[in-house]
Amino acid sequence: MRERLLVRHFLRRLVENDLISPEADRHEVLGVVCAALTTAGLFGTAFISVKYQFSPLQLPGWTSLAALSDLSLFVGASMIVMALAAVSEWDALGLDARDASILGPLPLPHGMLVRAKLAAIALFTVAFAIALNAVPSLIYPILLSSKLPIPLVDLLALMPAHLVVTAAAGAFGFLGIVAVRELLRAVTGATLFGRLSSVLQAALLVGLATALLLLPRLSSDLSEKWLSPASSASRTLPPVWFVGLHEWIAGGLIDQLPRRFPAETAPNYDGIVQHENDLTRSYRSHRAEFAVLGRAALLGLGVVAIVAFGLSAWNARRLPTATASMADRRGQARLALDWLVRLVLVRRPSAQGGFFFTLQTLGRSAPHRAALVVAGASSLAIGVLSAKNGVPTTTSEIPLTTLAVQSMFVIVLVAGIRHAARIPADTRAGWIFRLAWSGHGRDYLLGVKLATLLAVLAPTVLILLPVHAVTLGWSVALTHAALGLTISAVVVETAFFRYAKVPFAFSYEPSGNQLGRSPIYVVVFLAVTFGLAWVERSVLGSLQGTLILFAVLCGTAFALWLADRAPTSPIDWDDVPMQVTQRLSLNE
């Protein structure tokens, strides 16, 4: 009875996640998560299945091979989303100081606490994996086989097979993160783990979010890319194991269906038959391998589960203390940075306030870190997708995408920060801004813009510099980086031009129908980045042209900054978002 109560308590802890909404009611959080999962599953599955619905002739051999790519997408998405969920639950994955302070004084056996925590993690993993994959598992088999002569029993068998495999893959992703966390905790000890933990969490978030964005490209043409004899290394990838598991247990259901070819008099009849027979042969040639991969999936899941739960139990043998969070945040390097910024870069007090508060909020507040991570992952994915091989010999041969990548990074990151600026750092603590506000909003905003430029964009340009140096040579890469910094200044000034709120201090206000405007944003984004790349490539050959471009960009940034100094209307601190019914015009 007591253990069940504890399991429920730990489950609640996993549900109450600050990333979704720090103040939200538990049911509200669950509602938002379920709605998001259902909607994403529904639309994703419908989008993936379009090729079956619009195919004039669907045959089992072709379907079996095409479904491999779909399955790798489902499996990969489940694995990555579940891993992301684990990373967002990072602090709740083990017993922490808060648990120790609340539950420690109660007359509960230590073993009961540990068992309850592990049971809660296991239940959460299973429940979330099923919730994530339930809708696609119901819809996808129907859409996949709607034009095939599949018996109802076989169709109904495809659904649980899809659910079991994708949920198992999700559990693998989730427990994999738990295993990594607990392994680090066991190796480093509580104190060092406290310091490394947030860095590892942020790195995992960026990596996983990037992988999620790259997933559609990685999972396309699975049979050719991953299952060909030449790519044996790909068989070590966990998503391929789970695709194999699915085909091992349910692959025959589609493959064994009768082939209904068009009439022999139909045009290209022989070609169609030949093609289908080739595809069937190709699919069946992987049969034995599917069994091996399936066993690898089951073994992998078992090993990851044992490592995750075993290490969790090992690390929880003593209740943690709060020492890890008491670390001194003010090192010598930080003091030197403070001094440099205060004396050289940001002289006005309000600007210093904006500068430091931006850095502190972006670096330490969970929702703001998440916004930055999503932006970072998006830009990284764009960068990977835009990467081109080959070293150009002249500046005119440089591919536009190579030059556009830097601007893409800058714009996506600034968009992320612009979004983060609208999220309050802490709604309840925001009163101090109202009370201590001097009225010099433009100075505060200048600090925010400088922090964005110096702490986020300049390091990004510097990280890209050696990458560009390899393909473009150091001379061109340095010029490109210098131009990148000036472009960054222009983008930051544009993003915050006439910004009428106080970044990180206001109550969150939804910004209207951003999704509806997204096609326009994409077009503008591509036009600006490739336009700038084209102009840059045109002038890179001549020093004079480069200097003119540099001067134009600097002048634009300065002009925007100057125009933004003009006084704006006073800040309305009581500005509250419209009610949902008002936004939907239901009250009219």
Added chain:
Amino acid sequence: MLEVSHLTRRYSGVTVVNDVSFVVRAGDIVGYLGPNGSGKTTTAKIVTGLLDSSSGTVRFDGGDIHDDLVGYRRRLGYVPEEPHLYPFLTGREYLELVGRLRELEPASLTAKIMALVELFGLGSAADRGIASYSKGMKQKVLIIAALLHDPDLVILDEPDSGLDVTASIVLRHLIRGLAAQGKAVLYSSHVMDSVEKLCSRVLVLHKGRVVADDSVERLRGLRAGGSLEDVFSELVMREDPEQIAQAIIGVLADHA
């Protein structure tokens, strides 16, 4: 200096502050007493301009505070009842943020913060995350933040909440010293002893209304040989505290 006239505030039809009027002059320490839910914090929030009143005015040095709210807040220091601070900042970073927003001169701000955190006994804790602070430590940060800019009007909403004995005594002396410098202090507290020792005048609020407004001596005079606590009990308590305590003990014994 501060003049509150006929202040009323309603929430969804419920009147939580009802026709409250009082004056706090330079050098005054005015005690603002009342049981939980009597409207003290709502009054404090209206006086700081964080909340609008349904009716009534708040005037500072003759002018309505809403005519120049930023200018008024430059001269106002406020310690709120709830210690809501940014948990991911350190104590020092929070104070630096407040000082910078108030546009205090950077060099003197740093020195001032260093001196004040030492004097308030925060010391090395100033560089730890506020999330790890005790209630008393958060309270100290709030008190320093309220006084950092040397305000003319100080509004303290239960500032001694969570403070240890030493810090409470320091706070008492501090309030007295601030008043001696000519600052106006509105002091809300449940610690009757502090109110009795500090305040030149006391307002007692009950169900949103001012039920007493007089000097401590005269209020004590209402009940021969009584303390301020006795007078307060008589004004706002409808039940005998001893009887309630006995009833609680009875419930505990019954369900043991």
